[in-house]
Amino acid sequence: MSALSGIPVTDDFANGGVSYWYRQIGLPSRRAPLPGAREYDVAIVGGGYTGLWTAYYLKQAQPDLRVAVLEKEFAGFGASGRNGGWLSAEFAGSRERHAAARGHQAMIDLQRAMFAAVDEVIEVTRAEGIDADVHKGGVLNVATNPAQERRLRAEVDDLRRWGYAEEDMRLLSADERESRLHVEGALSAAYSPHCARVQPAKLAVGLAGAVAGLGVDIFEDTPVTEIRPRAGHAGKAGAAAAVTTRGTVTAEYVIRATEGFTASIRGQRRQWLPMNSSMIVTEPLGDRVWERIGWQGGELFGDQAHAYCYAQRTADGRIAIGGRGVPYRFGSRTDVRGATQAKTVAALHGILTALFPAAAGARVQHSWCGVLGVPRDWCSTVHLDHATGLGWAGGYVGSGVTTTNLAGRTLRDLVLRRETELTRLPWVGRQVRQWEPEPLRWLGVQAIYALFRTADRRENAQMTRTSAYARLAGLVSGR
Structure with missing residues (x-):
């Protein structure tokens, strides 16, 4: 018996792997691949949010800089076009570990920088005319059992030590919780305004267009197999290099922006673990269903379970909900172009109907999955080594939609040798040991x-x- 038996699906349900976000807008036409060996000032490996934001801010800051983005598939193919659409101020990793690097206030500064990054992304979408269904409705974290409620209250208390004021995160009364969103069995909820819904593929495609419009060369269908440091970097001149199947690109700096696909590059298999996350999306829900659920404010939604879920009410009136599914594949392999297992679809449907019984009759229209990067200490990092010419950013552990923007602006400052508030943040230069x-x-x-x-x-x-x-x-x- 199929794991999908008893799960209502639409007649056009497909498990081909492409995200609903791309199913909605269509896959973009592919740009030309690298035509052969080339030389640039900055070569960026990976055409997701990290690579695109880095290229965007570099070209804005120094228009004559020669910048190339090298992408194996198409810009926005990976997690950037498959995520849950949370433009959130949540930062991955232990606050205590980040604070240990440069002090308690530095971690507070990092959190404030994340608050500002949410608004920065929204401002860029407006300035560049990117229609990404952006809606800043905040985020609700809901507890549905006593242990979850205890954790939620402790987390809100702890955040006060890390720069969160009452207006940044607060517990809701039962009346306000129910007026915002009805979650079956909810005991308590916390709300933060520092989160916005986005349509991830629209953001990726729009940002890639803006980057190309600035004069950045984006080469697609160009797999990078190896990244090499500056030849004789211990004191001799030379260029760093990105070796591709279509030729070698040399540059003053090569930036690795490959997140969950980092293991595909020679010598990087144990650097970041590719963690899988899966999603389903319902058909559009009717007015009567929304009356029972609420969700008129368009908040993002998450729960306090350990195997947590994340969800949004989409701009076209659906529920998109995600969770871990199959968390990891042996040997740091990645999914088969986003195809999702039937048992994962069934598990996510079970979570959906348990939390929102009013949606039990809604059919699942699509499913997909993607990979995100996890460092050994679960803390995001950004780094640039001027001696080797190599830099990187990532390890976002699922909080990358906003963090990539902060990374892009930080890498800009590092490449241009600017000492700024961003380059002094505690995640800069963080060294993490490899996975086992x-x-x-x-x-x-x-x-x-x-x-x-x-x-x-x-x-x-x-x-x-x-x-x-x-x-x-x-x-x-x-x-």
Whole structure:
């Protein structure tokens, strides 16, 4: 029996892997590949948000700079065109670890920079005429059992130490919670205004167009197989290089912006773990369903489960909801062009109907998945080494829609050798050890998510404290 048996799907339901966001607007026409060996001032490997934002800000700051973006598929193919559409101020990783690098205030500065980055992205979409269905409705985090409620309240209290004022994050009264969004079994909810809904593919396609319009060369269908430091970088002149299947690009700086696909580059297999996340989207919901659910403010939605979900009410009246699915594939392999397993679709549909019973009759129209990058300490990083000519940014652990913008502006300042508030933030220059070799890497991730799922089941049985299984998973993961 198929895992989809009993799951209502539309007549045109397809599991071909392309995200609903691209199904809505159509795949972009591909740009020409690299025509052979070339020389640039800056070569950026990866045509997702990180690479595009970096190119955008570099060309704006110094129009005569020769900048190229090298992309294996098409600009926006990866997580940039497949994510949940959360333009959120949430920053990946332990605040304590970031603070240990440059102090408590530096972490507060980083959080404030993330608040500002949300508005920066919105402003660029306006300035560049990018219609990405942007709506700044904030974000709701909801607890549906006593253990989740305890964690949520503790998290809000803890955020006060990290620069969050009352207006940045607050617990809602039961009346306000229900007036915003009805979630089955909700016990409490916290709200932050620092989040906006976006249509990810529209943002990626629009940003790529803006970058190309500034004079950046975007080469698609151009896989990079190796990134090389400056020849004789210990004191001799030379250029860094990006080796592609279509020729080698040499540049003063080569920036790696490959996030979940980093393992595909020679020598980078253990650098960042490619974590999988999957999504489904419903058909448009009718007015009667929305009356029962609410969600008139267009907030983003997340829960406090360990194997958490994330969701948005789309601009065309659907619910798009995501979660981990199959978290990791052996050997740091990535998905087959975004195809989603039937059991993952069924699991996400189960979460959807448990949280929003009014949507139980809505058919699932599409499913897809993508990969995100996870460093060994789960903390995002941005770096540029002037000696080798190599730089990178990533490890966003699912919080990349906004963080990529901050990374792009920070890399601009680093490349141009500017000392700014951005280059002093604690994630700059962070060094992270590699993941363990296989099979330890695969076994560890499987154990982590098995423990998290067990913890959620136990907490749903009305535990009042976080399950010991979740605490053990945290120790194994090194988060």
